[in-house]
Amino acid sequence: MADFSRRDVFKLAGVGALIGTMHLSSTACAATTASRMLPPSKGNRVVIVGGGWAGMTAAKHLKKEMGDKVDVVLIEKRKIFMSCPISNVWLGGLVEMDFLMHDFHTPASKYGYTFINATVTDIDRDKKRVYTTEGYVDYDYLILAPGIRYNYDAWFKGDKDMARICATHFPSAFIPGSEHVALKRKVDNFEEGTFVLVVPPPPHRCPPAPYERAAMIAHVFKKNGVKGRLIILDPKDQIKPKGPGFRQAYEQLYLDIVEYVPNAKVKEVDPVNKVIKTTAGDFKFDDANLNPPHQAGDLAWKAGLVNPKTGWCDVDQLTLQSKLDPHVFVAGDASSVKGFPKSGDMAHNHTQNMVVKALTALLKGKDPYEAVKAPTNTCYSMVNGSPKEAIVINVLYEIDRKKKAPVKKKVNVENTRSARLAHATFEWAKALYRDMFS
Numbered sequence: 001m002a003d004f005s006r007r008d009v010f011k012l013a014g015v016g017a018l019i020g021t022m023h024l025s026s027t028a029c030a031a032t033t034a035s036r037m038l039p040p041s042k043g044n045r046v047v048i049v050g051g052g053w054a055g056m057t058a059a060k061h062l063k064k065e066m067g068d069k070v071d072v073v074l075i076e077k078r079k080i081f082m083s084c085p086i087s088n089v090w091l092g093g094l095v096e097m098d099f100l101m102h103d104f105h106t107p108a109s110k111y112g113y114t115f116i117n118a119t120v121t122d123i124d125r126d127k128k129r130v131y132t133t134e135g136y137v138d139y140d141y142l143i144l145a146p147g148i149r150y151n152y153d154a155w156f157k158g159d160k161d162m163a164r165i166c167a168t169h170f171p172s173a174f175i176p177g178s179e180h181v182a183l184k185r186k187v188d189n190f191e192e193g194t195f196v197l198v199v200p201p202p203p204h205r206c207p208p209a210p211y212e213r214a215a216m217i218a219h220v221f222k223k224n225g226v227k228g229r230l231i232i233l234d235p236k237d238q239i240k241p242k243g244p245g246f247r248q249a250y251e252q253l254y255l256d257i258v259e260y261v262p263n264a265k266v267k268e269v270d271p272v273n274k275v276i277k278t279t280a281g282d283f284k285f286d287d288a289n290l291n292p293p294h295q296a297g298d299l300a301w302k303a304g305l306v307n308p309k310t311g312w313c314d315v316d317q318l319t320l321q322s323k324l325d326p327h328v329f330v331a332g333d334a335s336s337v338k339g340f341p342k343s344g345d346m347a348h349n350h351t352q353n354m355v356v357k358a359l360t361a362l363l364k365g366k367d368p369y370e371a372v373k374a375p376t377n378t379c380y381s382m383v384n385g386s387p388k389e390a391i392v393i394n395v396l397y398e399i400d401r402k403k404k405a406p407v408k409k410k411v412n413v414e415n416t417r418s419a420r421l422a423h424a425t426f427e428w429a430k431a432l433y434r435d436m437f438s
């Protein structure tokens, strides 16, 4: 009898996974096949989907604010956390991979939230239920933090084969995992010729990341004596943010290697013949890092919470509650708040100071707008590998309570690269990893 029910459970989980991968509107099917994973909560239950920068911050800080008064459940599909921040520095060979890796179990155990390692296959907002490959969980409030997805359709107009070829041979590595390892192998093994890096159009995850990546690739090419060049194809008319800092690094450190091409909007990508056509001309390449446009993660689309005109989730500008469902908060890159960059630092900051504060107030029967605090955003970029040198931008926001929106109060940019800022880069990362994971 015990054996039979175990097999049964596996069978059901398998069906759930199949439904998830088939991208059916699976609510009805899942409801009949998946089983309840957790007993009904005695009080309020908040389910957080996505254990990235926003989700990890939400789980810890909600538990810190509310203690036993709220049941917090974090659902994440990855087996291990890998950080995109500092991944360019790793690409440049300046830090080991284990610096980027963290476990989901230590913080869940320490702060007392439930961690479920499963893929969310569907969300039924009417029932307030999340379906996963392991069963379903009901919520009172949902924090949706699924990050981004690549919009290859913008390049290949629905040709899935070409999109797959492009993603396989020229992985973007803007979503953490195997793609980063593939990109590093490419960069380390490149001997001669033309390497192209395509900057995605804004808004995209981490505005300075493509330029930092270019600097780190150029550093490796310089170190390895590569007989070749790195062409940066940028749809914008100039490098933003930290333009002067990146330009100086390219000109002073990598003059023979880096060629920066502005106004290069992608018209056509041919990953088979290795040609990319842009508004600034056509470019043939030997190898490449091809970065398509970004959109809110798949799950946000499945939940029907994305504005198809923008590709991102419309949210209240102070609480980050979905404009379409007040029981759902959208945290991190998937949300759209005017003036907020899509960065790990911002995901951490707005989740802690806005999402968690607003939700805590709601759960306590208080005014969420009064509770939110202004976030900041700090973003370091490593531009030199030998010696290690970085530049930085820091933005302070304030809350305009009349407009019910955050506004920029002060912007500080240090475009002069320095070892001090390189040291600060690592200290910044360590502090945030510490906050989320230990």
Ligand SMILES: Cc1cc2nc3c(=O)[nH]c(=O)nc-3n(C[C@H](O)[C@H](O)[C@H](O)COP(=O)(O)OP(=O)(O)OC[C@H]3O[C@@H](n4cnc5c(N)ncnc54)[C@H](O)[C@@H]3O)c2cc1C
Binding pocket: 049, 050, 051, 052, 053, 054, 055, 075, 076, 077, 078, 083, 084, 085, 086, 087, 088, 118, 119, 120, 121, 145, 146, 147, 148, 173, 174, 175, 205, 206, 209, 213, 297, 299, 331, 332, 333, 334, 342, 343, 344, 345, 346, 347, 378, 379, 380
């Ligand atoms: C190369 C690079 C360098 C960067 N450098 C910096 C930097 O120096 N500083 C900085 O501040 N930011 C940086 N960023 C940006 C930063 O990585 C993102 O802004 C940040 O990760 C956003 O956090 P998030 O929680 O929204 O998304 P993510 O961190 O991507 O988390 C989303 C999570 O949701 C999970 N998920 C998705 N779908 C499901 C599902 N169906 N079921 C279960 N789980 C699911 C994913 O597995 C993932 O763990 C960089 C990004 C890149 C690509």
